[in-house]
Amino acid sequence: MPRKAMVILTEAMFYVxxxxxxxxxxxxxxxxxxxxxxxxxxxxxxxxLYTILGKFEKExxxxxxxxxxxxxxxxxxxxxxxAYNAELLRLRQCIVDSDxxxxxxxxxx
Amino acid sequence: xxxxxKIGQHxxxxxxxxxxDISGMExxxxxxxxxxxxxxxxxxxxxxxxxxxxxxxxxKYRLEASQKKTGMWSDDGGEPDPEQVELCKKYSWEYVAKRxxxxxxxxxxxxxxxxxxxxxxxxxALNAVKKRQGNALFTSVFFLLIYPVxxxxxxxxxxxxxxxxWWMSLVLLLAALMLVDGVRAFIHLKKIQKSLTYNGCxxxxxxxxxxxxxxxxxxxxxxxLTVLLVFAFLQNWGISITxxxxxxxxxxxxxxxxxxxxxxxxxxNSEYMLTKMGLNMGINTIEDKFDWIAPRCTEYxxxxxxxxxxxxxxxxxxxxxxxELRNPKLAKILAKEFYRLDKMKGVELTDIPGLxxxxxxxxxDNLHFPTVVIQKDNxxxxxxxxxxxxxxxxxxxxxxxxxxxSLGNSKS
Numbered sequence: 270m271p272r273k274a275m276v277i278l279t280e281a282m283f284y285v286x287x288x289x290x291x292x293x294x295x296x297x298x299x300x301x302x303x304x305x306x307x308x309x310x311x312x313x314x315x316x317x318l319y320t321i322l323g324k325f326e327k328e329x330x331x332x333x334x335x336x337x338x339x340x341x342x343x344x345x346x347x348x349x350x351x352a353y354n355a356e357l358l359r360l361r362q363c364i365v366d367s368d369x370x371x372x373x374x375x376x377x378x
Numbered sequence: 379x380x381x382x383x384k385i386g387q388h389x390x391x392x393x394x395x396x397x398x399d400i401s402g403m404e405x406x407x408x409x410x411x412x413x414x415x416x417x418x419x420x421x422x423x424x425x426x427x428x429x430x431x432x433x434x435x436x437x438k439y440r441l442e443a444s445q446k447k448t449g450m451w452s453d454d455g456g457e458p459d460p461e462q463v464e465l466c467k468k469y470s471w472e473y474v475a476k477r478x479x480x481x482x483x484x485x486x487x488x489x490x491x492x493x494x495x496x497x498x499x500x501x502x503a504l505n506a507v508k509k510r511q512g513n514a515l516f517t518s519v520f521f522l523l524i525y526p527v528x529x530x531x532x533x534x535x536x537x538x539x540x541x542x543x544w545w546m547s548l549v550l551l552l553a554a555l556m557l558v559d560g561v562r563a564f565i566h567l568k569k570i571q572k573s574l575t576y577n578g579c580x581x582x583x584x585x586x587x588x589x590x591x592x593x594x595x596x597x598x599x600x601x602x603l604t605v606l607l608v609f610a611f612l613q614n615w616g617i618s619i620t621x622x623x624x625x626x627x628x629x630x631x632x633x634x635x636x637x638x639x640x641x642x643x644x645x646x647n648s649e650y651m652l653t654k655m656g657l658n659m660g661i662n663t664i665e666d667k668f669d670w671i672a673p674r675c676t677e678y679x680x681x682x683x684x685x686x687x688x689x690x691x692x693x694x695x696x697x698x699x700x701x702e703l704r705n706p707k708l709a710k711i712l713a714k715e716f717y718r719l720d721k722m723k724g725v726e727l728t729d730i731p732g733l734x735x736x737x738x739x740x741x742x743d744n745l746h747f748p749t750v751v752i753q754k755d756n757x758x759x760x761x762x763x764x765x766x767x768x769x770x771x772x773x774x775x776x777x778x779x780x781x782x783x784s785l786g787n788s789k790s
Contacts, residue, residue: 279496279498279499280496281495281496281499282496282499295461296461296462296465297461297464297465297468300465300468312491312495313495313496314469314491314492314493314494314495314496315462315465315466315469315471315493316440316442316462316466316483316493316494316500316503317493317494317495317496317499317500318462318465319445319459319461319462319465320443320445320499320500320502320503321496321499323445324499324502339460339461339464340461341459341461
């Protein structure tokens with residue numbers, strides 16, 4: 270079953286919101302942040318990044334704070350933070366579930 | 379044998395697939411690059427791509443769905459976000475051109491990071507294009523189907539006869555092709571989106587040549603039809619302005635298939651004269667048209683006076699639209715359309731009993747002209763006669779009966 274767009278964040282979407290947790294950033298900063306913090310495991314393509322920024326702005330997950338020449342800076346909103354936290358909770362729950370199953374399997378052995 | 383080009387030479391090509399065929403476009407551009415044809419900066423104009431001949435090389439092309447309108451009059455000229463272009467450059471991608479709703483990027487580095495790394499996001503990006511395609515389709519349906527029906531007030535047969543059956547068929551064919559293309563685009567985009575969302579990739583057709591021939595055929599047909607219709611429209615417009623096809627009644631050598639003012643005087647001697655002239659205004663003229671659906675149509679406009687044997691002067695303007703159709707069924711439809719068109723402007727019905735016809739309706743139209751629509755077998759006549767004689771006004775029942783009786787008995 271495909272996921273309903275924007276209800277569950279994709280990995281790329283999750284990392285974009287993660288990048289904006291700390292400070293305002295432009296697209297180039299976000300790409301660098303993701304490269305750095307995932308050691309290149311998550312590679313976000315420019316088209317993907319700017320589509321996400323466009324959609325997030327439309328959904329009011331982020332808002333534009335400054336335009337300086339070519340550079341547009343974004344900040345995360347409360348709604349965006351909530352979406353990020355909800356996804357984080359979901360991922361943590363996945364790990365907890367996985368750990369529980371693993372423990373059960375080990376006990377059986 | 380392959381054509382030989384010089385380095386730097388400009389070569390023009392028509393794309394073999396529509397802009398929304400993402401994989402077709404990407405593969406076509408990459409294949410041409412392997413032959414040495416590299417798309418030039420802003421190399422798309424009016425549906426033609428311009429290439430520069432260089433050393434054959436491997437080039438990756440990628441199409442990105444634009445999130446905004448890309449028309450010449452849209453914001454930023456419809457160009458992509460400059461910051462995005464800069465980031466693309468960092469990852470070895472160069473923005474080259476736009477074609478309709480898509481930006482075209484290329485990379486000469488085979489190991490360059492992909493532009494789209496998240497298929498679900500790519501599917502989301504196509505939403506904007508699909509929405510614009512849907513709007514364009516809705517606009518096409520409105521302007522190609524609904525608007526003409528509203529404009530002609532639903533009188534399609536009347537419009538077909540005045541335009542000509544063949545021209546009408548060509549218009550319908552063009553409209554159908556445009557609508558089919560719009561639907562195809564919408565379905566194609568939906569398929570790509572579905573594939574990206576469900577399978578994580580779209581299944582590109584590796585060989586763009588497969589669909590090239592049908593695409594070119596459709597494109598050629600649409601172009602030829604458009605040119606023909608524009609030419610026909612201009613020609614008809616010119617003819618209608620100059621009244622080129624109208625012939626003065628006195629010079630007309632053909633057979634008038636209905637009664638005219640002279641016939642209203644009845645049997646015996648009568649003094650007849652045309653009272654007004656003016657070819658430019660179409661006064662005292664006759665125009666014959668021949669069409670497939672209506673083998674004969676005559677528009678007759680007479681301003682005359684006639685004195686009958688009793689000394690009564692019948693004078694005024696008689697306008698007749700006469701049509702012989704392929705069959706009585708079509709004739710009845712046309713008669714009803716004639717009436718419907720006037721009814722929308724406002725009419726006052728009059729009763730004419732005893733006319734020997736299949737369909738008769740008489741009324742005073744919105745300009746206060748007594749009007750009658752008669753259908754007899756495959757013939758339809760719409761006639762109005764306004765009278766200017768101070769001496770006598772002929773009742774509508776009388777002149778309508780004379781016209782009705784004359785139908786089917788041609789005179790010179």
